Amino acid sequence: MPTLIRSQSNRGQGTEDRGQILANQNEKGVKRIINACFFSVAGFKAVWRHEEAFRQEVLLLVVSTPLALWLGGTVIEKLLLVGSVVLVLLVELLNSAVEAVVDRVGLERHELSGRAKDIGSAAVMLSLVWAAITWACILL
Numbered sequence: 001m002p003t004l005i006r007s008q009s010n011r012g013q014g015t016e017d018r019g020q021i022l023a024n025q026n027e028k029g030v031k032r033i034i035n036a037c038f039f040s041v042a043g044f045k046a047v048w049r050h051e052e053a054f055r056q057e058v059l060l061l062v063v064s065t066p067l068a069l070w071l072g073g074t075v076i077e078k079l080l081l082v083g084s085v086v087l088v089l090l091v092e093l094l095n096s097a098v099e100a101v102v103d104r105v106g107l108e109r110h111e112l113s114g115r116a117k118d119i120g121s122a123a124v125m126l127s128l129v130w131a132a133i134t135w136a137c138i139l140l
Contacts, residue, residue: 053096061088084130088131
């Protein structure tokens with residue numbers, strides 16, 4: 001089990017653990033890889049719990065993957081169809097991370113905070129458009 005360092009936010013946001021998990025930077029080799037896996041699982045749990053868009057996009061992946069495997073003619077087509085939806089999940093993960101950091105810095109309105117969130121949202125939209133284009137090009 002990795003060494004976890006939890007720091008509590010002093011923003012008075014209730015009793016829920018809003019602590020940040022920090023990696024033990026002294027670990028090397030396989031131990032560091034194992035720790036990274038634990039941190040990744042924690043990230044997936046956090047995004048699942050806090051981001052409805054991520055849950056919706058996972059549902060999209062669950063529905064579209066069997067369709068891609070059935071409708072894709074070649075291995076490359078199947079990979080492109082599934083991969084385009086996985087790309088949406090990857091971009092959503094990064095967008096959620098940006099939003100969490102912006103919210104951690106402060107909840108007051110600030111032009112740069114809004115810009116960062118808007119740019120993240122635009123990236124998610126672009127990945128969704130790319131997935132739609134990929135599906136259309138292969139299936140039509």
